[in-house]
Amino acid sequence: MSTNADVESLISLISSSARVAAAEWQRTGTDVPPLSEAVTHPIDTATDVVALQQALRTLEGACEHLTTLLSPPGSVIFRRTFNPDTHLLRIAVEHKVPDILAKHPNGLSLTELSKIVNVPELKLGQIMRGLATRHVFVEVNTDIFANNRLSHSIRSYLPNGLYALASRGLNETQSAGSNLYESLCDESCGPSFEAKDSPFMHMARKDGFEGNGVFGWLEANPARRENYAIAMIGMGYSCGGLNVLHAFPWQNYTSVCDIGGSVGTVSMPLARKYPHLRITIQDREEVTQHTIDHWASNYPEAVAENRAHFVPIDFLTGAPVEGCDLYYMRFILHDWPQSDAQIIVNNVRKAMSPKSRLLIHDYMITPLDRKSGLVEAREHGIEPAPEPLLPNYGAGRARAHCMDIGMLLQYNAKERSLTEFLELATNAGLKFEKHWDLAETSMLEFSIA
CATH class of the missing domain: 1.10.10.10 (Winged helix-like DNA-binding domain superfamily/Winged helix DNA-binding domain)
Structure with missing residues (x-):
């Protein structure tokens, strides 16, 4: 395809995807408000935004692609290196x-x-x-x-968690980013994939912290630990993480174990929407009491009706509660290097019954070469972006790569490709059932092999 043909194709993608996105806003019954107005809109905290985000990933990818295509290289490089x-x-x-x-x-x-x-x-x-x-x-x-x-939208007292999310990104993540080059050049940290040697921990040690990882650092810094918990609520809204409430058939199941569920970022809205579910939230012992307090304040009926249970876990050393229909992990495995992630999945497998399903909800790194993308489409139903976009939507999936680098900076970990998820599952004795396209994120469903 010629460059001129690419330009026309990109213009067409921008036009069609923008119309779909605008229609999703109008589906709520109101028009898109001007950026200049300090107002909220129902879609700001909507939990069913898959169609909107699918349109936006095409729109963002096409706009960035077209602008880069039509700009002199020097202009693009300047914007990307001097962006404050x-x-x-x-x-x-x-x-x-x-x-x-x-x-x-x-x-x-x-x-x-x-x-x-x-x-x-x-x-x-x-x-x-x-x-x-x-x-x-x-x-x-x-x-x-x-x-x-x-x-x-980022006033600090709002319940949407976006202020805390911004604070975490602008402090822990960005400060670690400024130390990435130095940590990679360090003889000890550079070649290491251990959490204690991440760029963030390399920086924290310079500041006198002697612990082994980010979670230990959070325990030593209670204010930042509290910010982290609230930031997870912001993650739900910013990445469309609550799309899963509508995309998956929860009504067909009776019990869910939310592994690493924090204060119940997904579990609480899930319990509200599907009151028949019996939900067990498992996280580190120091998090569990905070979770109990959070539910007592925000949804005491679920606790009183015995629909919500709170069980501490160290998922590197023990298995979750046995016999649940669903084992759900959102943004958990990306915190851990491959060896530890394998231990976590192995431990979940130990708790599963023949009817159980493991749901891994995460950002997923998709191929940048169209040949591999077509293989994924044929074998697993994961469609690449339309041409001439990059197969992974380019800027339309930039947040997946932001998170990938964020995991590197903080934990020496990463977001994973489908191949890497399948390797974890196969090694644990699980088989792939389905990919759930949640637009911004993905959810992979596995059963016992």
Whole structure:
């Protein structure tokens, strides 16, 4: 296909996918609100957004592909090497600028905002304009800023968890990223795949921490541990992780074990939607008491009706509770290197009965070469992106690769390909049943072989 034909194909993909995405917004009964308005929309916290996200992965992939195709290389390289977004956003998040501006719906002057956050007015102006240029905040008049749709969504007191998610990404993940080159050059950490040698831990040791991994670091830093738990709620909304409530036939089962379920990010909405389910949440002992308190405060009926149970587990040394219909793991295996991930899957297999299913819900790394993508489509029903997009949708699946690098930075771990998931399952005596396309993420279903 010629380059001109690629351009026309990309324009067509942009047009068609944008119309589908807009229709999904309008399906809620209201139009898409302007970015400049500090408003919420029902779709912001909707849990059934598979169709929207499928359209967006094509739209994002096609827009980025077309812009890169039509831009001189120097322009693209400049944007990617001088991009200050995370640095600017960290200032706004750490100083809780969205909270401050929420009290001033008509806008607040840089002079007044500067006094509140204790950042020089001139520098703050540079930061706020950089963010507003990327649609975070809006400059309503010269040197007067207000919240817009994006900044409105990361107020720290909202229950959506997005403030905590942003805080985690901008602190633990980005700080580890700044140390990636140094850790790779380190004679000990560079060749290691152990959690204690991740870029984050390499940095933490420089700061005097003597533990073995990120989870130990979180235990030593209670405020960041609490932020981590809330950030998992934000993950559910940001990646469409709650699509699974609608995509999978939970009504056909009676019991679920949520392994590594934290405070019940998925389990609580699952229990609300399917009250017939008996749900067991298993996580580290230090997390379990926090989970019990969370349910007592937010859904005591499920506890009183004996529908929710809380059992500590170290899934590297023990098996989960036996006999459940479903064993569900969301964003668990990506925290661990392959050897530890194999132990976890082996332990789950020990608890499963012949009728049980293991559901692994994670980001999945899909092939960048179309030949391998077609093999996956033929054998496992995972369709590659339409041409001329990259087979993995390119920018449309960028968050999968952001998470992949995030796992490297923090845990010396990774997001996995289908082949790697199948290897874990086969080695544990499990067989592949189905791939559930949740647009942003994937869920793989396995049974006993």
